[in-house]
Amino acid sequence: MDTTVNDVHTLDDLRQFIQQTLCEKENLLADQFTMTEVRLTRQNEPCGLQFSLRGPRNVRLGAIWAADRNVVYLYDARGTRYAKLRLTDRLALQEQARAA
Numbered sequence: 001m002d003t004t005v006n007d008v009h010t011l012d013d014l015r016q017f018i019q020q021t022l023c024e025k026e027n028l029l030a031d032q033f034t035m036t037e038v039r040l041t042r043q044n045e046p047c048g049l050q051f052s053l054r055g056p057r058n059v060r061l062g063a064i065w066a067a068d069r070n071v072v073y074l075y076d077a078r079g080t081r082y083a084k085l086r087l088t089d090r091l092a093l094q095e096q097a098r099a100a
Helices: 011-025
Strands: 002-005 035-042 045-054 060-066 071-075 081-087
Touching: 011 035, 011 045, 011 060, 011 071, 011 081
Parallel strands: 002 081
Antiparallel strands: 035 045, 045 060, 060 071, 071 081
16 A cells, blocks of 8 residues: 655755654664664766665664655565555755765
């Protein structure tokens, strides 16, 4: 089931939205856990971002933003996809992705 997200307009909005959403999934405090991101490429062209959030007790949550489809896929601690969210605003991937 697709859900539409209306309040993400920039890559920074996307980062904050994903961190908050992943933390809510496992009842984590967003300011206590950092998130990393990796730029995804297809044929040497950027095509999205992969986000990872590590919580206590080796909990690892993830999300992938597919830029071409403008969709965010969210994954729980078991690696199972639990949500597919469609963004209403197209985001530019030209901005340099953060890496940690």
